[in-house]
Amino acid sequence: MRKSIIFISGAIILILASMAFVIEKEKKTAVKLGKLLFNEKILSKDSSVSCASCHKPEFAFADTTAFSFGINKTTTSRNTPSVLNMKNRPYFFWDGRAASLDEQALMPIENPNEMGLPIKEAIKRLNESTFYKDYFLKVFGSLPNEKNLAAAFATFESSLETDNSRFDDWSYGKKTLTESEQRGREIFVGDKAKCFDCHWMEDFTDDDFKNIGLFDGMKLNDSGRFRINQKKEDIGKFKTPGLRNVAVTAPYMHNGMFKTLEEVIDYYNDPFKVVPNAQNIDASLKQPLGLTDTEKKDLVAFLKTLTDKAFEPKK
Ligand code: HEC
Numbered sequence: 524m525r526k527s528i529i530f531i532s533g534a535i536i537l538i539l540a541s542m543a544f545v546i547e548k549e550k551k552t553a554v555k556l557g558k559l560l561f562n563e564k565i566l567s568k569d570s571s572v573s574c575a576s577c578h579k580p581e582f583a584f585a586d587t588t589a590f591s592f593g594i595n596k597t598t599t600s601r602n603t604p605s606v607l608n609m610k611n612r613p614y615f616f617w618d619g620r621a622a623s624l625d626e627q628a629l630m631p632i633e634n635p636n637e638m639g640l641p642i643k644e645a646i647k648r649l650n651e652s653t654f655y656k657d658y659f660l661k662v663f664g665s666l667p668n669e670k671n672l673a674a675a676f677a678t679f680e681s682s683l684e685t686d687n688s689r690f691d692d693w694s695y696g697k698k699t700l701t702e703s704e705q706r707g708r709e710i711f712v713g714d715k716a717k718c719f720d721c722h723w724m725e726d727f728t729d730d731d732f733k734n735i736g737l738f739d740g741m742k743l744n745d746s747g748r749f750r751i752n753q754k755k756e757d758i759g760k761f762k763t764p765g766l767r768n769v770a771v772t773a774p775y776m777h778n779g780m781f782k783t784l785e786e787v788i789d790y791y792n793d794p795f796k797v798v799p800n801a802q803n804i805d806a807s808l809k810q811p812l813g814l815t816d817t818e819k820k821d822l823v824a825f826l827k828t829l830t831d832k833a834f835e836p837k838k
């Protein structure tokens with residue numbers, strides 16, 4: 524008798540638990556809606572491109588080419604950055620022209636080189652879908668509109684924080700780094716390489732605009748922040764990118780001109796060797812750093828510890 528009571532109550536608990544699991548799984552949230560929309564191609568003019576076409580989830584939400592393809596095989600004019608760890612950023616885009624994720628979110632939809640669809644048309648398409656109408660109503664209590672569409676993207680993107688790298692394990696005292704990685708960390712924060720002057724704070728960015736020498740007004744003619752504010756001192760400045768997961772997001776820089784981290788380090792070691800007529804370069808980079816081959820390797824080894832385990836190559 525007792526045994527069967529135990530058995531029945533055990534079974535009931537199991538059923539309830541699995542029901543809760545199913546409900547939880549089906550619970551409609553802004554994050555899940557944002558994720559669906561991030562992968563939704565109907566938000567591009569010819570329904571061929573979604574945000575995820577360029578911000579590829581398997582490459583830490585960046586792209587693997589210098590410039591990405593939008594609709595009609597047009598290409599973007601800058602390299603696609605990762606959209607991970609955006610939550611605490613005060614600026615978006617390489618030149619910082621958007622001040623919030625909400626403000627940023629609708630720009631790629633209208634951008635003719637990206638998704639090329641007027642926002643009004645995007646909202647109309649979503650309102651023609653029973654699935655999305657229902658989803659937006661459940662999550663926001665209103666039908667799809669510009670505001671809640673932007674909010675859905677922003678909420679999803681804010682959920683994409685990564686803090687489970689080998690570097691994090693090390694900083695919580697859980698695991699050690701190899702000797703080379705530790706040396707690399709010391710070089711990174713030290714006075715010789717000066718990386719930490721700009722790539723600091725928890726996501727390895729100062730959330731500021733700097734010119735590292737990739738503007739010469741000739742071949743390299745993207746003036747970056749200057750285009751937004753026309754301030755002379757900002758010529759050639761770009762947003763300092765965060766470096767979490769950087770091993771997964773090649774190629775590098777606003778124009779994707781470096782294919783590997785080794786190339787990036789070689790560049791920093793002696794910028795003028797690569798761009799002899801760099802204009803307005805940051806004072807800290809005017810002299811060659813004089814890194815040895817081992818120091819360069821150590822720096823790369825350190826940068827690779829910043830990869831979240833979700834993006835570590837599968838063994
Ligand atoms: C055709 C490729 C492409 C598509 C599609 C695309 N993006 Fe981007 N995204 C880029 C490029 C290129 C940049 C950098 C542009 C710049 O800085 O001028 C960028 C920048 C961003 C940034 C700023 C990141 C940072 O570090 O400041 C966010 C956030 C973002 N995109 C989100 C989205 C969302 C959301 C969508 C879909 C609605 C989307 N992107 C669609 C290529 C794309």
Ligand code: HEC
Nearest residue numbers: 716717718721733737761762763764775776777787791805
């Ligand atoms: C003066 C500030 C400054 C210093 C010092 C600096 N960086 Fe940067 N870093 C930037 C800026 C700004 C960019 C983007 C430049 C661009 O695209 O034109 C960048 C880009 C990068 C990128 C490419 C990231 C991507 O997603 O494309 C890597 C990697 C990087 N830096 C690593 C380092 C390392 C390693 C050092 C030290 C040797 C260093 N940085 C020193 C400001 C700086």
